[in-house]
Amino acid sequence: MANVPEDLHYSKDHEWLRVEGDVAVIGITDYAQNSLGDVVYVELPKPGEKFEAHESFGSVESVKAVSEIFTPVSGEVVEVNESLSDEPEKVNEDPYGAGWMIRMRMNNPGEVDSLLSSVEYEEFTSAETE
Amino acid sequence: MINKVTSHISQNEHLIFERSQGGRVGYRLPPLDVDETPIDELIPAELRRDDDLEGVPEVSEVDVVRHFTRISTWNYSIDLGMYPLGSCTMKYNSRLNEKVARIPGFANLHPLVHETDAQGALEVIYELQQYLSEITGLAGVSLQPAAGAHGEMTGVMMIRAFIDARDGREESAKRRTMLIPDSAHGTNPASAMLAGFTVKAIRSTAEGFTDLEHLRELCAKGDVAGFMLTNPNTLGLFEKNIREICDIVHGAGGLVYMDGANMNALVGVARPGDMGVDVIHLNLHKTFSTPHGGGGPGSGPCCCTKELEPFLPVPRVVKDGNVFRFDYDRPQSIGRVKAFYGNFGMMVRALAYILTHGAEGLREATEAAVLNARYIAAGLVSDYDKPFEAPPMHEVVFTDKRQSRKGVHTLDIAKRLIDYGFHPMTIYFPLIVQGAMLIEPTESVGRQELDQFIEAMRSIAREAKENPDLVVGAPHSTRIGRLDEAAAARRPVLRWKPKEAASAA
């Protein structure tokens, strides 16, 4: 059973989002890392890049697959997790902690409301598994 | 130092760089027979190497022979046994073909000699073109592409050039969609991309065929330049609606490209040109048995209809009376796709293959290849999930559906097959079949070996039920076990470095 922390917001593309003021911390969920397998490379944007909601901001690679990752909300990247370039395995080991990917200043923090809660996300993933 | 720790018959063999000893030599050249000019007068020091080729190995001839002989024993090969990689056509590579390719008149021929001094080479090219044209039922042939994907790129660029000429650049610019089945090889979309097309995937039906409704729907949009189809498709099934498929695509103003990877199911039995295909590439290193050599060289001739012929790469080889010559005067050609004329050595081998078989032998090979695949299909259907009902052609797809309930997956079955002395089949391809195992025995396997293969697969199915850990931990018989590919990709080490340099980095 995948770990789904209660205090986070989720997208149907399997990203999680934590609100810190007007900044959103974004990564991929435990469910996503589990279905990808061993993450070997994470491609991330540069600080200053701007994204619309649901836009691809990078990709996660396992040995034999590439998956795009999407912004749950719109905004400007303020920081990326540089340590993932040397230790992409953090995405597997600690997807909600050391495996975070970007911090983004949100254009409209209200967009968070359209995301899934932990309960809704759990329902969503269990439906997808079946 | 004895540090042999494995059960393999040969010694451990480290990298050649680790064997190197300063002062060893493995060559001898004749002494320089001209007066030596001080090198500084020829090439100033700033243009010369100053590293004395440090790191390049210094080994004797014996060192090299032992090195490669030892590491060669770690490879599986066709000559050792069945190599049932689906869509790869690992058939017997005749030594006779090697012999003819090494005749000095071919091997020592420079590509830029005058064509009158290379008539035999041009004859080889011309004659092979004629036979490939006959085998595919398509009038135009270029042997220039160096491999299958290269032939694909050539073919789709020709489609684009043809439509440009037919519709004019402005109208043609509205046709930039290349349709490709979701079961296709990855090279198809990658090649279409090089010709500036946008790729749209065509679904396959539950029965394993091109979804005609989806094809009609996408063709109706009016932006379709072509459809790239493999036939038999990568599920090993013949697209029985091929005529209709071609009609739909042609009716929508597009052209049909056929990926010839699976031509081993058709040679002498049916011809793409007769089905309505406009352009196809062949893989001489599959269907026509030129050796795979651990990943090439290949050769990917491109064959096309009369209408597309003006767009083939330059130069073409033509015959005027009894004289062969290169024709560079092809104003509509897509251009050159390779320096010189293609992988000529592979052409010599493929021509020898065709002539050794003759018309009857070519058909016989096709029949034997299909029969062998059918035999495996019949032999395994009781133990493995066979997702498609239709009778397979030269290759058959199974899945790990039954075994995965016990936690045994396709990868494990493939690795366990190694312990039984077989090279695994193609796995996880085509992508649309979960846990796919695509098996292509080719004609080069006798019944006893097919029976052994079937028995090995059945035995693995039993093991998956009774002792799944045995399968999941396979292979158990090889010099090394499964390698940690994730670690290799996370911190790639792509070359050897001297110890000090490696630790400093």
Add this chain to the structure above:
Amino acid sequence: MRYIPNSPAEREEMLRYVGLERAEQLFDSLPADIRLQKPLAVPSALSEMELLEKFNRMASRNTAATRPSFLGAGAYSHYAPTIVDHLITRSEFFTAYTPYQPEISQGTLQAIFEFQTLVCQLTGMEVANASMYDGSTALAEAVLMAERITRRKRVIVSSAVHPEYLAVADTYVQHYGVEIERLEIDEETGRTSKEALKALDDKTAALVVQSPNFFGCIEDVAALAERAHSVGALLVVAVTESASFGLLRSPGSCGADIVIAEGQSFGVPLSFGGPYVGLFATREKYARQIPGRLVGEAYDKQGRRGYVLTLATREQHIRREKATSNICTNEGLIALAATIYMETMGRRGIEETARQCAQKAAYAARRISELKGYSLPFSAPRFNEFVVRAPVKAEELLSRLASERNITGGLALSRYYEGRDTDFLVCVTETNSRAEIDALVEGLKSQIP
């Protein structure tokens, strides 16, 4: 057919096992109207003896193959140790597939790892791939890679790059939105014109040069690298004569960002233009943009070292239309031949071969330049090729040399260039004896009008 194991009786039994009566029924899934109704128009099978006779006869019509030759221009005659061909024809290498199953492909994988290392050592680069089709397609791929890295659409090439390489690059980029512009050469030196380099600007993805260039002249690669980098462009260096690595400063140490080369010089027969092997090397920071296969080091659970295909997510079988290239099959066996060549010749042999080439070419150049009516138009230092300006049309001169003296004296540049009717390119390698060179000089002398 002797390559098909099963006897007719066995095939009958197998047919019955799969529920069929006749072989034709194997093809019942093909509609009748597309099945071939007659045998292919291919002659009946030839026996081994008949086949050898036919091919020997055809080969004998390749009269140029047995003649002393001074042809280079992208394909070179070099000595190849006997063990190269012996080892590559071992079944284990020659009848193996691409090493997708590492546990039973370690021979191929380790050889490729050694190949990648040797290519890095010779080119002075950090990462090399497992091979490309040949030098010309490697160059085209380098141009596309430069576009991916810089996101710029303009590529400036020296017109002293092999004309067939440039033609291939034109074909590859024609639908890619990349514009290729050609730089003139300096008629004095034979090098890429310094004046023309002003064309480089901040829209330029790459400057592409060849060294030694098509006219045999060694370019000042370090200066070109500096020039390219000053506008943020990459420097792509092409090498058609890989024997030159034994003597010339490596492109990597001169600042090149991508180095491609034709590896045919390393033990690969001329074979009328192929199969050859493309070398492709770059900087470590661009490893994820490299086309084609890569082999990397890996370990199993017991800590035993092995090799695997790695960074495969760049490739077409995973990334499909977004792959770094469409290449799949490359030149595995030819890369193996080159590896065995480089290791057998080794550090000293690669150096000595290069030195002999340069010395013999210098001798030939000096002797020819002393002939009345002949001159060497370019002043730049050269390796083993040089342009000769003849007193008469070069094509006719060379044709007479072949028929009267049985020597292939070089390549008439009129094949590729307008206005170079009297120029021809001469290549000299360690395989050309002094006697051959002297015969060439005598032959040229005899043609003075």
